[in-house]
Amino acid sequence: MSTPHTAVPDAAPAAEEFAKLEQRMALVACGVRDGKTQACDSHQRKGPVLLRIASTGAVDALAMAICGSEHRGWCTACVEKATEIIRIYNEGTQ
Template identity: 60%
Template sequence: MTAVAEAPNFTALEERLALVACGENSRPGKTRACDSCAKKGPTLIRITSTGAVDALAAAICGTGRAPACGDCQGKAVRMIRIYNGEAE
């Protein structure tokens, strides 16, 4: 019998990226993204995996197109760093 490789579980990473997109610094002690940002988790991880800062920032900002605001640009850069396992 051939072993089937399981798909990676991105749930924790999706939650982390959604929290950053939601603005974890907007409220001290915030540990979860709002429902709207949490629903964007799969999309955020997909875009983050490409390293496309402008596209990710536009998805976070909600405009769907560049240029996004500076706050969302910063969040996008941070999310890509998190995805790549870089120190925060």
């Protein structure tokens, strides 16, 4: 008697898509401008955190993560970046 084999879905595409989302979010957090294709090292390291916070939809927490710990709040520019990052997250996970 043989046992049926169930195909295991390939997790690589999902992981690759999340990595791309992290990169896009890090670039937005770093600052988008003509000719710039990737975020600085500091913002690239924040990619997983940005993705995790964006999944909650918490604009204020995301803005604070972008501004960094040296600020007691968040600035208008970082709120705008946070809003854009959440839009990217929602677009990328549909």
